[in-house]
Amino acid sequence: MYDVIIIGAGAAGLSAAQVLGRQQRRTLLLDGGAPRNSPADGVHMYLSRDGYPPLDLLAAGLREVAAYPSVEVHHGRADSVAGSLDGFTVALLDGTVHHARRLLLATGQVDEPWPVPGVPERWGRSVFHCPFCHGWEARGRSIAVLGREPAQVMLAAYLADRFSDDIVVATDGPHELPPSVLGNLTQLKIRLIETPVAELGGDLDALELRFADGTVLPRQAVFHRAPTRQGAPFAAQLGAELLPDGYVRVDEFAQTTVPGVSAAGDLARLPALPDGLTLLSQAAADGVRAAVWLEQGLFRAALPVAPG
Numbered sequence: 320m321y322d323v324i325i326i327g328a329g330a331a332g333l334s335a336a337q338v339l340g341r342q343q344r345r346t347l348l349l350d351g352g353a354p355r356n357s358p359a360d361g362v363h364m365y366l367s368r369d370g371y372p373p374l375d376l377l378a379a380g381l382r383e384v385a386a387y388p389s390v391e392v393h394h395g396r397a398d399s400v401a402g403s404l405d406g407f408t409v410a411l412l413d414g415t416v417h418h419a420r421r422l423l424l425a426t427g428q429v430d431e432p433w434p435v436p437g438v439p440e441r442w443g444r445s446v447f448h449c450p451f452c453h454g455w456e457a458r459g460r461s462i463a464v465l466g467r468e469p470a471q472v473m474l475a476a477y478l479a480d481r482f483s484d485d486i487v488v489a490t491d492g493p494h495e496l497p498p499s500v501l502g503n504l505t506q507l508k509i510r511l512i513e514t515p516v517a518e519l520g521g522d523l524d525a526l527e528l529r530f531a532d533g534t535v536l537p538r539q540a541v542f543h544r545a546p547t548r549q550g551a552p553f554a555a556q557l558g559a560e561l562l563p564d565g566y567v568r569v570d571e572f573a574q575t576t577v578p579g580v581s582a583a584g585d586l587a588r589l590p591a592l593p594d595g596l597t598l599l600s601q602a603a604a605d606g607v608r609a610a611v612w613l614e615q616g617l618f619r620a621a622l623p624v625a626p627g
Contacts, residue, residue: 321418329355329427333603335423345389351426356599358443360444363452403577405579425586431546460539463538479509
């Protein structure tokens, strides 16, 4: 019986494992493979590691966690979860089964970029999701924004405000947008192209959006706020509440609506926030917060006399 099983070994899971290891909690960290940001050249806004390759950062984290004997790392994927407070079960794809008093879900989200030829292949390298992560690198460049939903299109307005005066929105076909969104595009001189997109070619600084009517639009960078989904079904399997946008609902202690189950990283958010954050530094902070309060909960549960 582990004190905590952490499912997911990205920035959130590793940070939580380090905290629990330092408190000598028997912890199992399940590393299911490449994280969401693995296609990117470097992480950003992580103090002292700006531009650091994501996989190198995780490798360094695994080496640090290995210093704590109470933390075991298993490189394999979880298949299913079940149970309740003080009696959770995690079954792995290799057939092994583990038990824990508490669970921490850190399985992240998965991006699902448009299936336009050339877009998924360039995801994270020359097709960017987040202006906080990659806007600086795209400053002063000609930019195309792929999007048809209001939030996707308003990304173009943000980029125009911060980074570029040469921005085009491609909706990949006719799409009705709210008057307020269209008004912002007009006022900011952002062109709207509704012709279907046939292909994206080239690479950063020399990209080409090729449209179904044969026209070609040269661009230096492309932004696309792709739809996302949960990286694993475990929150739903346990009966944890999901918010309308698919994020796992957590409170200020990083606890889900299921007692004994916490969540950290970009799979979860507070309901008071309008959107989830996808920053690595935020994921690491979430992991630390979740682990601290898991530790405090385990400590209080073991006291001879329950605190008043």
